[in-house]
Amino acid sequence: LVNRPRANVTFEYTLIKGVNDDLALADKLVKLLRQLPSKLNLIPFNPFPGTDYECSDEATIRAFQERIMSKGILATVRRTRGQDIDAACGQLVGKVADRTRRQSTHRSKLAGKEPMQLPVGVEAA
Numbered sequence: 001l002v003n004r005p006r007a008n009v010t011f012e013y014t015l016i017k018g019v020n021d022d023l024a025l026a027d028k029l030v031k032l033l034r035q036l037p038s039k040l041n042l043i044p045f046n047p048f049p050g051t052d053y054e055c056s057d058e059a060t061i062r063a064f065q066e067r068i069m070s071k072g073i074l075a076t077v078r079r080t081r082g083q084d085i086d087a088a089c090g091q092l093v094g095k096v097a098d099r100t101r102r103q104s105t106h107r108s109k110l111a112g113k114e115p116m117q118l119p120v121g122v123e124a125a
Helices: 023-033 058-070 092-110
Strands: 009-015 038-044 074-077
Touching (some): 023 038, 038 058
Parallel strands (some): 009 038
8 A cells, every 4th residue: 555645445334323323433433544545435234133233313424424524534425225125235134044044944854864965076065
């Protein structure tokens, strides 16, 4: 990075209500980001089934962004797509866990049966 002073490093920061969205943390983040040319993408948390965390409200997100920008750091807010079908960032985790449980159940049913043989030259993952 020393040889490329114009290059910005982009940081991603997920805002979670009551966890990391207060202005004191924004100030600490600025101190960290000032150490090199950087840009900050603020990502509102997308709740998913089974989580206790919530998305910060719009006013809090804007205040956080404005605090960062008032200190000279470019900060954008990423607007998510797919939230209406539980496919936004972080929301697929529940579906992956469900699939993993189904696979585990299926494997249990197959226990004791002859293991599948792989063709010659193919390694198991």
